Amino acid sequence: MSPSLIERARHKLRTWNRQWQLRSLRGRMHVDPADALLIFSQPRGGSTWLEEMVRTLPRTATIWEPLDLLNNPPFQRIGFWWRQYIPEDASWPEAEALFADLFAGRMLSPYLTRTSSIGELRAADRLVVKFVRGELLLPWLVRRFDLPRPVLLVRHPCAVVGSMIKFKAWEGHPLRIGTFPHPHQEFIESHRALLDAVRTPEERQAAMWCITTGHLLKHPDNDRLWTTITYEELVLRTKDTLAKVFGAWGLDVPAAALEHARRPSGTTLAGSQVHDPTAQLTSWQRTMAPEKIEAVLGMLDRSGIDLYGPDPMPRRTYTP
Template identity: 30%
Template sequence: MALGVNSVRKSLSLMLRTVSNWHRPSGLPNVFVFTTPRSGSTWLMELIQSQPGFKCCSEPLDLRVEGVSENLGLDSWEDLYQDESWPQVKAYFEGLCSGRIKFLNQSPFIPFYRPYTKRLVAKVLHGGEAQIERLSQSCGARVVFLLRHPIAVSLSRVETPRLEAFLRSDYRKNFSQEEQDFAWDIIRSGSDLQKGVLDWCLQNAVPLRNLEREWIVISYEELVLAPEPILSRLTTGLDLESPSRLYNGLSRPSETVRKSDQLTADVLNAPMEESKKWWLVGKWREKVDEDSERKAMRILEYFKIDLYRFGDILPHSPLWVGQELKAPPRSES
């Protein structure tokens, strides 16, 4: 009986979302936010969605989201990462941006719901990493590429569903045979933390090796600690119409705060003092000893990613829009 009720609720929700929005592109650019899960992407998407005329599209390539696999015509992560799937992914994104594909429309009961919209901001956490520029060109979109410290991300994640698919699909062609062998060794015998950091590397190494000049590349850490330069860059780079709404949104926690532990949720729901900001970006160190940190960060070194380094909670240049900050060293206690 409960399953039947849940099925009816899902069907009614889908029906409501399908008819609750009228989307007519205005010619202003759409926005694609590419990042890893648990990197502050929902907060960033909600900041952008605060702008007039935007609707959001969350996780359009996550095959676990109801309706994604059916609309894409792809059944597995390996299928998603095959070269031959590109035409389907392209047509699917074009349908989302035009308003033709409606199943990911927002519910009318969430913040910033708008019945009439003209621009789309998509949060892409799974898939498309090797096709970012082609997707943006096909859909008239500007790209925001968001990074967060790989250990912080890995500790916050529950699962890494694409880890082996990265290496079993055509996506593996982005890596040398030595890199692939190294990755399989970690999958077979590494710790959960090392596997999480490996997943971060496999997802982000490809975009980082193919960065486009027009992309807006930012970090979660700078967005928390010193957001003004990032907000200014977003305003000009994305043709945003109401900068004041961006700044007003800084003090509002994202909808995904419910996924955080209670202490983090309490911090996010309270006025944000400077000390709390530093705690947010460095709290992962409370759960990882120095030896585990060193072993995890060696994985980044193997993939020649030096934006984050052992011994530092903050990213390094050029991953700063404003002035690069320096964090205090790890406490000996």
């Protein structure tokens, strides 16, 4: 048997073993769903770094990207789209039941628990749930579940789009953002004019940033029913920004979180200048072509979003 076949067999055996352990653990975790800590961001928006700092709280475990429909089919089975929207006052019992299972540790898989060991899951009394496709659900979730204030992490769209293009995970996606029939699809279709204006991959990703993050930035409950922070202030004013996040939960910032802030996250791309904050925040200005920056900022202008412009820092502060 070739080494590659041996390694594949070992990987399959490890996966089966973990699936068996998770099945035995499902429904027996000792987490309080009312203590779940929710983090919302864009892909490549810095959520892994923040999640790793939050995970320094004792007895926590992470649920990873539960709205990845290919890797977590239960939400797909009830009709979710990739960027599902639910009106704040809507009743969707099936969705509510799935989120209740999620927050209670009754939805476990090797993918969802990829950053937590079985021992950490067994010992956990609260879950950290990280979303990069869930922003449009946030106003509905905070009205349906009594949770600690979720966190919305916002990052300059040029940095997000530049990182997404560099990461290459979104290569091959069609420029036109189509949708399959799904509940409440009238929301995304209300933005059809913006979506139909897309001509480049950068504009495609920027349009989704504007539709999802922009929806929350314009929401009257922004930074009221959830805690809004910016990635840029998290980088430059880490202690104060974390104090806002943990303070809303009635907790002190763990010393380990501040220590972890000095290290790159597990999803940081090689070559990222994480040890030079200024260089890190301005890297998109050096690596993106001017016409691509202009295309991203043009989408912001079309959407009436003024938090970010040609400078790397936000025009308004969210960190006291």
